[in-house]
Amino acid sequence: MGNLVSFNSRHFRLEQLSDGVYAAINADEGWAICNAGIIDLGDRTLVFDTFISPTAARDLRDAAVELTGRPIHMVINSHSHNDHIWGNQAFSPDVDILSTTKTRELIQSEGPAEVQYNREVAYKRLETLEAQFAETREESLRAHLRVYIIYFQAITVALPELQIRLPNLTFGGDFTFNGSKRSARLIPFEGGHSGSDAILHLPDDGIVFMADLLFIGGHPYLPDGDPDKIQQILSQVRELQAKIFVPGHGPVGDATHLDWMDEYIDTLNGLVRKAIKNGATKEEIDKIAMPEEYQLLIFPSFFLANLQFLYQRQTNSGTALNK
Numbered sequence: 640m641g642n643l644v645s646f647n648s649r650h651f652r653l654e655q656l657s658d659g660v661y662a663a664i665n666a667d668e669g670w671a672i673c674n675a676g677i678i679d680l681g682d683r684t685l686v687f688d689t690f691i692s693p694t695a696a697r698d699l700r701d702a703a704v705e706l707t708g709r710p711i712h713m714v715i716n717s718h719s720h721n722d723h724i725w726g727n728q729a730f731s732p733d734v735d736i737l738s739t740t741k742t743r744e745l746i747q748s749e750g751p752a753e754v755q756y757n758r759e760v761a762y763k764r765l766e767t768l769e770a771q772f773a774e775t776r777e778e779s780l781r782a783h784l785r786v787y788i789i790y791f792q793a794i795t796v797a798l799p800e801l802q803i804r805l806p807n808l809t810f811g812g813d814f815t816f817n818g819s820k821r822s823a824r825l826i827p828f829e830g831g832h833s834g835s836d837a838i839l840h841l842p843d844d845g846i847v848f849m850a851d852l853l854f855i856g857g858h859p860y861l862p863d864g865d866p867d868k869i870q871q872i873l874s875q876v877r878e879l880q881a882k883i884f885v886p887g888h889g890p891v892g893d894a895t896h897l898d899w900m901d902e903y904i905d906t907l908n909g910l911v912r913k914a915i916k917n918g919a920t921k922e923e924i925d926k927i928a929m930p931e932e933y934q935l936l937i938f939p940s941f942f943l944a945n946l947q948f949l950y951q952r953q954t955n956s957g958t959a960l961n962k
Contacts, residue, residue: 650695657844662885670793671695672722676848677703681820683712689726692797696726717850718833719745727804738806741835750803765791832864845882855889858941862948866904911949
């Protein structure tokens with residue numbers, strides 16, 4: 640959607656969305672895994688999210704300096720998931736890192752255990768995936784396996800040098816940067832995709848960096864949050880009347896992709912509701928066929944995880960029997 644910018648990194652491609660606004664979109668074979676943003680306020684530079692690997696984050700840091708001609712003023716962590724914050728350490732210690740108070744708490748409380756878990760399992764998981772890939776001839780399955788191989792490669796590359804760097808600044812309500820060139824408004828939401836999420840709205844440009852409240856071209860991941868709240872958030876975001884939306888994963892999109900997220904959640908809720916009414920057990924939920932329109936999306940394993948999560952929600956609340 641934006642104009643490609645020449646910058647030499649194997650981990651992401653840069654798209655210029657407006658004068659001084661860039662989306663760093665994960666490259667298929669790169670170790671960024673998620674998307675990020677570079678925003679020139681005119682007198683300061685913001686970086687939105689830092690990828691999963693310090694290797695990719697160092698390229699992001701260098702791109703921000705090269706594009707704006709100044710040191711980075713602040714890094715923003717949209718939420719606590721590792722693919723958005725493990726690159727924090729690549730930025731100079733004098734660069735502030737900002738998140739919601741809840742996101743900082745989640746990184747601090749859950750981050751060390753997550754790192755330790757990956758130290759124990761990531762290398763073996765990568766080995767298993769590579770063996771499956773070598774044995775598989777079906778192209779669609781190979782493509783899906785390749786996504787997870789890249790993910791675990793990024794983790795295993797990051798682990799030897801990884802140091803969790805916490806945000807040193809936090810905010811609660813809306814937070815606005817007023818620069819000489821543009822304003823940028825951080826809007827926090829509780830319990831949508833994760834325990835706490837923040838989007839970055841550039842009102843003068845009609846651009847929103849959505850992080851993982853929006854997936855494009857891939858199955859969104861629902862079990863760490865509340866899909867009802869995601870839909871409420873999407874409704875609020877529509878009121879911003881922006882034209883360009885940068886997802887946490889996938890290509891840059893527009894307002895129609897907010898509708899797609901809504902429809903995905905409705906579709907999976909409907910599939911689970913129908914299965915429960917037909918007497919399906921938790922084990923039988925895994926047998927629900929993936930709709931054809933979702934079969935080429937990346938992160939296919941999220942589909943089953945989402946179904947199980949929604950089954951648990953509906954059976955616990957009784958909503959499936961009331962609709």
